[in-house]
Every structure is written in structure tokens, then in C-alpha cells.
Amino acid sequence: MTSNENKNKNTNALVTYDQFKSFLHANFDNFDELLSFSASRALADGENYITTIIRISADIKLKDASREQVKFMLKIPLQLKESKEKKQTDDDGYHELFVTEANMYDNIVPELEQMYASVGVSLQFKPNKYRFAHEMSCNYILMEDLQARGFEMAPRREGLDDAHTKAVLDKLAQWHAASVKRIEIKGAYPEGYIKSYFSEQSLPFIVKMNAAFNEPFAQCMDAYDLIPTEKELILTFMRNMNELYVKFGSVDTQAFNVLNHGDFWINNVMFQHDGEDRTTVKEVLFIDFQLPKYGTFAMDLFCFLMTSPNWSIKLKNFESFVEYYHLKLIENFQMLRYEKPVPTLDDLRAQLEKHGLWAFVCAQRILAVALLDSQENSNIETFMSDNEEGRAFKKRMFYNPLYVSQMKEILPWLIEKNYLHYLTQVS
Structure with missing residues (x-):
């Protein structure tokens, strides 16, 4: 040796x-x-x-x-x-x-x-x-290092430009169309993928999780320059979130459903570029498949669009991004020779309004993570807990100047888009 x-x-x-x-x-x-x-x-x-x-x-x-x-x-x-x-x-x-x-x-x-x-x-x-041949002492996933093929992550605090955002939406439309076609060929997804953590059985977890985020968020809301009616509407919406979570998790068989990645934000996407300028996207791959959920497409689309595009285009280009996703979705259904009815653009918009909960959840929680600087105690324990350390961590997220500047515009925008209308989402 x-x-x-x-x-x-x-x-x-x-x-x-x-x-x-x-x-x-x-x-x-x-x-x-x-x-x-x-x-x-x-x-x-x-x-x-x-x-x-x-x-x-x-x-x-x-x-x-x-x-x-x-x-x-x-x-x-x-x-x-x-x-x-x-x-x-x-x-x-x-x-x-x-x-x-x-x-x-x-x-x-x-x-x-x-x-x-x-x-x-x-x-x-x-x-x-x-896979290793030997038994490991813990759970693990072993995969190729995509950096060896020139893939890289995008800077999460900066966000994606228009070209990178559309490259991801293109790939997401491919994924969603294939997930629908797969049911036609292979049948339903496993039950765990349908229920995920949104079922009635998960309600104690949902209640605890929402309290852990909503209570410190409510204490920080004065930083977002909301008028009294906006603040009260958001507080009312948060008080009803436990019911909305369970409703969101149920599958409406008459709506457009896909297998969602389930944690679809900038850190779970890798980019390969053409040329030395590193601006032209050659390929996009997804990572981290721990939270798949069969249900409304709004889960992935909201998660990505609320957290990952650059701030200069996030709200400004939101509707054009939805239109682009729909265009690519139809192209992929045609490519896959899917012959059942496909959703119209108006269908998608109606479903986004019905499932506005996820726009708020992703803006409140995942965007806060995306814009936060790296810290030693940035982990799932402090992120999810409602102890003193967890509350301090969330206040650091919610008072982060980058986050505050975006939420001052995002929260009124969510209200204007009717994404925070409680009765629309429970009907």
C-alpha cells in the first residue's frame, strides 16, 4: 500500500x-x-x-x-x-x-x-x-458530482435572469407533462406521494409548523409598510392556514394535477452553460427529490416563481412566466402524444388563484431562506422550531433588509392577485 x-x-x-x-x-x-x-x-x-x-x-x-x-x-x-x-x-x-x-x-x-x-x-x-456495496451506518444518496460536467448552482440571493428563469420553466413543463403521461401508462402514483404531509393525520404537525412561522412573522409585519386593511387581511389568512393546508393537499380530480418536485426553488436546480460567457443555458437538471407531491401544478410553479427569479423581474414578469410555462406544457403534451384534454391558460390562472396559499407560504418561508446570508445555525432545527433560538432565527429572516424590501411589494401584490382570499381557497 x-x-x-x-x-x-x-x-x-x-x-x-x-x-x-x-x-x-x-x-x-x-x-x-x-x-x-x-x-x-x-x-x-x-x-x-x-x-x-x-x-x-x-x-x-x-x-x-x-x-x-x-x-x-x-x-x-x-x-x-x-x-x-x-x-x-x-x-x-x-x-x-x-x-x-x-x-x-x-x-x-x-x-x-x-x-x-x-x-x-x-x-x-x-x-x-x-450505491455502495457495503452497508452504510446511516441513510444516504450517492450521486455524480455535476460540477465535473460543468454544472453549477445559481446565486440564490441574486436570483435568476429572464433567460435562466425560462430555461427552468421549460424543464419544469417537461417534467410536469411527463408526470401526467406516466399515469396514462403506469397508473397512479404511490399513496404517500398523493398525501405527502398535507393529510388530516398530519394536522398536528401542520398546526405546530404554521404557529412556528406565523407568530414571529406577525410580530415583524410592521416592517412591511402595510396599510391596516392589508395587515388585517393577512392576519386573518394566517389564522385559517391550518384548514387551507389540508385543503391544498387534497387532490381535485377535475383540475390539472402533476407530480410536483415539491421543493422547487433555486437551490434545487443546476445549470450547464454554453461558451465562456456562462450566460447561455445548455442544460438544466433537478436535485433533491425528498418531497414529491401529486396534486396541483401550482405547488411547483408558485414555489419557483415566488423565490427564484431576480427581484427586478419577479412580479413584473410573473404573468409572462405563467404564459411561457403553459406554452411549453402544451408543446410537451403534443410531443408525448397525450390525447386527453389539456389545461388552457385561463384554467391555470384559475387554479393559481384557488391555490394562492402556496404563493404566500413560499414568499413567507422559502424566499426568506433564499435571501438570507449563510449562518452557522441555518438548519432545519432552527428553521422549524418555535423555541427561543428558532424564533430569533425567523426574526432574522423576516427583518433581513433584502427580504423586507421585497415583501413590501409582494404582500400587496398577493392581495391584488386575489391569492389571499380565504373563501376562494376553501370552496
Whole structure:
């Protein structure tokens, strides 16, 4: 064994040198020798709230004696609190999220890609996924490092320009159309994808979650320069959000429903660009498939449009973005030879109004995350909790000057668009 091998043998406690060498032998036909490998944290605090992302880099020798560097991304549960009494196999409390994401990578997303392959279109929605041969001590997702193919994330606080926003909407329309076509071919999605966390059984969680956000948000509302009638309307809307959550989660079989990504914001999209200017989008891929939900398309569309475009175009171009999504949706239905009725643009607009809850939720919570600077305690525990630390974290989000400047215009806009009309959404 070389000195490099000794040095790197236990770089990552989760994966030893010998285990990683076995993985390479099993997955790469031309692999000959592992020269060295290392692991480092890939994302800073504030970029991923539920998981830790580890970049594994390896220098390998191939059978033709050439050398190559290969990289992978290992996604494991975020360890929030150390507990010596707690076994690692019981570690994360997010086991079902990893089970769901693995099923999305292994089964559901390939089925969506196959919808296009069946009509002669080669298309990819996700990174390539791998598995270790050995048993891991925790849940995990192992995938290719898309940076090796030139993919990169966009700056979340700056947001996307018009071209990048439309590139994502184009890909989202492909995904949504394929998810509808898949039902025609394969039948309904698993029950867990239909109910997700919006069912009556999840009401205690919903009540706790809404209280954890709405109470500190209400205390910060004076910063948004609302007139008294606007403030009272929003407070009334928040008081009814538990009922609206359950209603939002139910599937209206007469409406346009898709398999939503479920957490569709700027940090879960990767871009590959043409040329050195890095402005022309060549390809878009999605990551993080832990929260899929079958139901109204408004879930993904609101989440993306309320959080991810640059502020200069977010509200100004909102309607044109909806029109663009609809145009691409129709194109993809035609490509997939889908013969059932497809939604009109007016149908989409009516559904957005009916499901305005999600516009508010994404503006209140996910936009606040997108605009926040990275901090050490930016994680799911502080984000979701209603303890002193959690309340302080949310007030930091809600008083963030970037967030305040946008919410001063977003909240009146939501009211003007009729997205906060309680009776419309419960009917």
C-alpha cells in the first residue's frame, strides 16, 4: 500500500479506502487502481437545511495506465444534536425522506425520462445515482458530482435572469407533462406521494409548523409598510392556514394535477452553460427529490416563481412566466402524444388563484431562506422550531433588509392577485 493510500484510507469515516475501491471496481469497467481519495463538505450552512453534502474526490488509474480524477456527492442526514445514547441507525428522524428520494432516483424519475425516450427524445432530469456495496451506518444518496460536467448552482440571493428563469420553466413543463403521461401508462402514483404531509393525520404537525412561522412573522409585519386593511387581511389568512393546508393537499380530480418536485426553488436546480460567457443555458437538471407531491401544478410553479427569479423581474414578469410555462406544457403534451384534454391558460390562472396559499407560504418561508446570508445555525432545527433560538432565527429572516424590501411589494401584490382570499381557497 502506498503512502497516499495510508494517508487517505480513512478520510471519511463512512467510507473506507477499501470500500471505495470496491465501489469503483463495480461501477467503472476501465478502473484499475485507486491512488487516493478524500472527502470534504460541499455546501456551507444555509445552503441545505436537512442534509449534509460531502464531495468525494478520487484519483484513479485506468487499465490503459492513464490517470483520471472522479468526483461524487454523498448526501447524508444532518446531525443536529450529538447523543451518545442514540444509535447511528436511528440517527436522523428523516428516514422516510431518504426512502422517498431513493425511490424517485431509482424508479419514478427514470419513468418520466422514459416517457420521452418512447417518442425518440433523449432527456435527463437528474444526476446519475450510485450505491455502495457495503452497508452504510446511516441513510444516504450517492450521486455524480455535476460540477465535473460543468454544472453549477445559481446565486440564490441574486436570483435568476429572464433567460435562466425560462430555461427552468421549460424543464419544469417537461417534467410536469411527463408526470401526467406516466399515469396514462403506469397508473397512479404511490399513496404517500398523493398525501405527502398535507393529510388530516398530519394536522398536528401542520398546526405546530404554521404557529412556528406565523407568530414571529406577525410580530415583524410592521416592517412591511402595510396599510391596516392589508395587515388585517393577512392576519386573518394566517389564522385559517391550518384548514387551507389540508385543503391544498387534497387532490381535485377535475383540475390539472402533476407530480410536483415539491421543493422547487433555486437551490434545487443546476445549470450547464454554453461558451465562456456562462450566460447561455445548455442544460438544466433537478436535485433533491425528498418531497414529491401529486396534486396541483401550482405547488411547483408558485414555489419557483415566488423565490427564484431576480427581484427586478419577479412580479413584473410573473404573468409572462405563467404564459411561457403553459406554452411549453402544451408543446410537451403534443410531443408525448397525450390525447386527453389539456389545461388552457385561463384554467391555470384559475387554479393559481384557488391555490394562492402556496404563493404566500413560499414568499413567507422559502424566499426568506433564499435571501438570507449563510449562518452557522441555518438548519432545519432552527428553521422549524418555535423555541427561543428558532424564533430569533425567523426574526432574522423576516427583518433581513433584502427580504423586507421585497415583501413590501409582494404582500400587496398577493392581495391584488386575489391569492389571499380565504373563501376562494376553501370552496
